[in-house]
Amino acid sequence: MSVFMMQSTTLFSQFNYIAVIILMMVGLYVVFASRNLIKKLVGLSVFQTSVFLLYITISKVSGGQPPILVEDHVSSDEALAAAATQAASIEAAHGGAHHVVYSNPLPHVLILTAIVVGVATLAIGLSLVVRIREAYGCIEEDRIEGFDFDYTLEGISK
Amino acid sequence: MTMLDIFPNWLLAHGPAFLMALPLLLAAITAILPNEKIAWFSSFAVTLICTVTAFALALNNIQNGVSVYPLGGWDPPHGIALVIDALNAPILVLIAFMAVITIIYALPATIAEVEPKKRAPFYAAFLLCMAGLLGMVVTGDAFNVFVFLEVSSIATYTLVAMGASRDRRALRAAYNYLILGSIGATFFVIGIGFLYMETGTLNMAGMARILHDLEGGSRVAKVAFGFIIVGLGLKLAMFPLHMWLPGAYAYSPTPVTTFLSSTATKAALYLLLRFIFFVFDPDFEYVASVLTYVLVTLGVVGMLFASMQAIFQIDARRMLAFSSIAQVGYMLLGIGIATTASVAAGYLHLINHAIIKGGLFLALGAMWYRFGITRISDFKGMAKMMPWTMGAFTISGFSLIGVPFTAGFVSKYQLATAAAGAGWWWAVGVIVVTSILAIFYIGQALLLAYFQDPPKIEGRTVAKNEAPLAMLVPMWMLVFASIVIGMRGGVIVDASWRAAIFLLGGGQ
Numbered sequence: 027m028s029v030f031m032m033q034s035t036t037l038f039s040q041f042n043y044i045a046v047i048i049l050m051m052v053g054l055y056v057v058f059a060s061r062n063l064i065k066k067l068v069g070l071s072v073f074q075t076s077v078f079l080l081y082i083t084i085s086k087v088s089g090g091q092p093p094i095l096v097e098d099h100v101s102s103d104e105a106l107a108a109a110a111t112q113a114a115s116i117e118a119a120h121g122g123a124h125h126v127v128y129s130n131p132l133p134h135v136l137i138l139t140a141i142v143v144g145v146a147t148l149a150i151g152l153s154l155v156v157r158i159r160e161a162y163g164c165i166e167e168d169r170i171e172g173f174d175f176d177y178t179l180e181g182i183s184k
Numbered sequence: 185m186t187m188l189d190i191f192p193n194w195l196l197a198h199g200p201a202f203l204m205a206l207p208l209l210l211a212a213i214t215a216i217l218p219n220e221k222i223a224w225f226s227s228f229a230v231t232l233i234c235t236v237t238a239f240a241l242a243l244n245n246i247q248n249g250v251s252v253y254p255l256g257g258w259d260p261p262h263g264i265a266l267v268i269d270a271l272n273a274p275i276l277v278l279i280a281f282m283a284v285i286t287i288i289y290a291l292p293a294t295i296a297e298v299e300p301k302k303r304a305p306f307y308a309a310f311l312l313c314m315a316g317l318l319g320m321v322v323t324g325d326a327f328n329v330f331v332f333l334e335v336s337s338i339a340t341y342t343l344v345a346m347g348a349s350r351d352r353r354a355l356r357a358a359y360n361y362l363i364l365g366s367i368g369a370t371f372f373v374i375g376i377g378f379l380y381m382e383t384g385t386l387n388m389a390g391m392a393r394i395l396h397d398l399e400g401g402s403r404v405a406k407v408a409f410g411f412i413i414v415g416l417g418l419k420l421a422m423f424p425l426h427m428w429l430p431g432a433y434a435y436s437p438t439p440v441t442t443f444l445s446s447t448a449t450k451a452a453l454y455l456l457l458r459f460i461f462f463v464f465d466p467d468f469e470y471v472a473s474v475l476t477y478v479l480v481t482l483g484v485v486g487m488l489f490a491s492m493q494a495i496f497q498i499d500a501r502r503m504l505a506f507s508s509i510a511q512v513g514y515m516l517l518g519i520g521i522a523t524t525a526s527v528a529a530g531y532l533h534l535i536n537h538a539i540i541k542g543g544l545f546l547a548l549g550a551m552w553y554r555f556g557i558t559r560i561s562d563f564k565g566m567a568k569m570m571p572w573t574m575g576a577f578t579i580s581g582f583s584l585i586g587v588p589f590t591a592g593f594v595s596k597y598q599l600a601t602a603a604a605g606a607g608w609w610w611a612v613g614v615i616v617v618t619s620i621l622a623i624f625y626i627g628q629a630l631l632l633a634y635f636q637d638p639p640k641i642e643g644r645t646v647a648k649n650e651a652p653l654a655m656l657v658p659m660w661m662l663v664f665a666s667i668v669i670g671m672r673g674g675v676i677v678d679a680s681w682r683a684a685i686f687l688l689g690g691g692q
Contacts, residue, residue, distance in 0.1 A: 054367070057363060057367065063359065066363055067363075070363060070366055070367070073367070073370060074366070074370055077370055077373055077374055077377070080374065080377055081377050084377060084380070084381050132386075133377075133380070136327050139327075139331055140330075140373060143330075143331065143334040143338075143369075146334075146338050147334070147338060147362065147366050150338055150341050150342060150362060151359065151362050151363075151366075154341070154345055154355060154358055154359045154362065155359070157345065157348065157355050158355045158356060158359060161348065161352040161355055162352070170356060174353055174356070
């Protein structure tokens with residue numbers, strides 16, 4: 027029983043990593059198993075998204091606050107003020123200690139870049155599928171391979 | 185010292201940022217230029233400036249050692265640093281030089297192979313691709329490598345797809361390349377994520393220091409290493425991960441094929457060297473075992489398998505594509521043996537192969553330009569129809585085989601010597617066997633070209649029709665470079681030794 031408890035707690039403490047692995051495997055499987063060009067791109071997107079989640083997960087610091095400087099009250103932004111009061115209340119709960127633990131903001135920034143890259147890749151992929159459909163009249167890989175095979179044999183026999 | 189004095193100080197100081205910023209900026213401007221001639225001229229100017237800059241930086245590196253350029257004035261641990269050292273300076277010169285060659289060649293080639301309204305965007309995509317390649321080689325920040333890798337890759341997918349006006353199979357080749365290239369880049373970025381978990385920094389020199397202090401690090405670092413090797417392996421067409429390469433090389437426009445074969449896979453190989461020997465260390469037990477058992481095995485199997493596949497190809501460009509996979513095997517073998525001499529040989533072969541394969545693809549493209557042929561069986565009488573083009577093809581082909589007094593011989597000989605020096609006699613045997621296989625696949629084209637008469641169409645022999653000067657000049661520049669390296673390879677051989685000594689230390 028206790029072994030099960032321990033395993034289940036580690037399981038839940040690493041919930042994000044499990045989600046990452048599942049998404050990664052699902053995405054890769056869809057890319058390799060499906061023969062439809064659009065479905066492959068869907069798989070690729072799921073696969074890339076799992077990496078976003080991985081980066082976001084590693085940026086979390088246990089008990090960490092949003093990385094917003096507490097002392098700086100100049101900004102009138104509501105969210106900032108809310109975060110600041112929240113951070114201050116937690117600080118108070120910790121006995122008024124002056125240091126605040128922040129989550130690591132860097133991976134978020136990296137992932138913003140990676141999302142842009144992912145969107146660009148997806149856009150190019152989809153536009154290629156449009157062109158393929160214009161040229162071949164279908165987006166099923168098996169049929170396209172058939173067309174290309176006939177074409178190649180025609181080329182040899184000439 | 186006198187050579188270096190020609191260049192102004194600001195060029196040497198800000199050159200690294202210049203290399204990637206200039207093509208990026210001009211790509212955006214070129215994309216909206218209405219006239220293809222202006223687009224060509226601006227791209228030509230940019231590639232020329234980049235070559236001069238890269239050359240100046242390489243000279244500066246030889247004399248003054250490693251230089252670090254903090255981008256935006258932020259110092260390395262926090263900001264992104266651009267680093268010029270003995271490892272990447274020659275690669276930068278190679279990429280910029282090949283871009284100039286390709287751009288000169290592209291002037292007639294795009295007229296034949298790209299639709300009129302896509303010619304100006306073609307140059308824009310080309311500049312983006314070059315900016316990405318230069319960026320991923322010059323940067324010292326691991327995540328920045330990923331960003332530039334994707335910049336160059338996404339530009340490449342569109343460039344490959346532009347071959348569709350010639351052959352619709354280019355579209356599927358581009359699609360396959362996109363799927364596998366994105367998976368490769370994503371594997372790479374997973375690896376970077378794990379490395380960041382382990383070390384807490386993205387600066388490659390910082391990573392190297394921390395991993396060294398941790399004596400290789402925990403399981404996280406090992407997983408990171410695996411992901412990075414697989415990701416880069418996809419990008420550089422390591423043997424079982426090469427499926428995207430033949431299609432992408434065979435169906436894209438000739439300038440794109442040339443530029444891809446001589447720079448894109450080479451930049452990925454540079455990253456492999458950078459990560460294996462600089463960020464990680466071959467002294468770590470897991471790195472050493474991957475080098476010995478994975479890279480050498482895959483390299484050797486790839487050399488044999490891809491060479492044999494090349495012999496049975498009908499399309500000459502697919503033949504050269506499979507030969508490229510085999511040549512990547514040589515470089516992986518050099519990296520895998522992991523002595524200073526072998527890494528120098530692998531690095532030398534990297535540069536030589538870029539020059540040789542560039543020459544071969546340019547010659548094939550000229551044949552397509554004049555006669556519309558890509559099949560080996562169409563080589564009949566080509567020596568009479570296009571003597572200069574066939575001459576370039578022949579000398580580059582000899583260089584690929586490894587005939588003495590050509591670049592291919594120098595690097596293959598060095599690689600064999602290094603393998604023998606490390607006691608890997610069987611590897612010497614494999615190098616000889618694959619060189620003999622290269623005689624077969626290059627030889628069958630040469631036999632048809634020299635010992636058969638030109639074909640007759642409607643009773644009349646096809647007349648001589650040489651390629652235009654804008655194609656012959658870049659082609660023969662590469663052939664000349666190949667011969668110069670073969671006769672007296674001084675500068676390039678020295679550069680490869682400097683790179684290997686920088687990575688592994690010691691040596692001769």
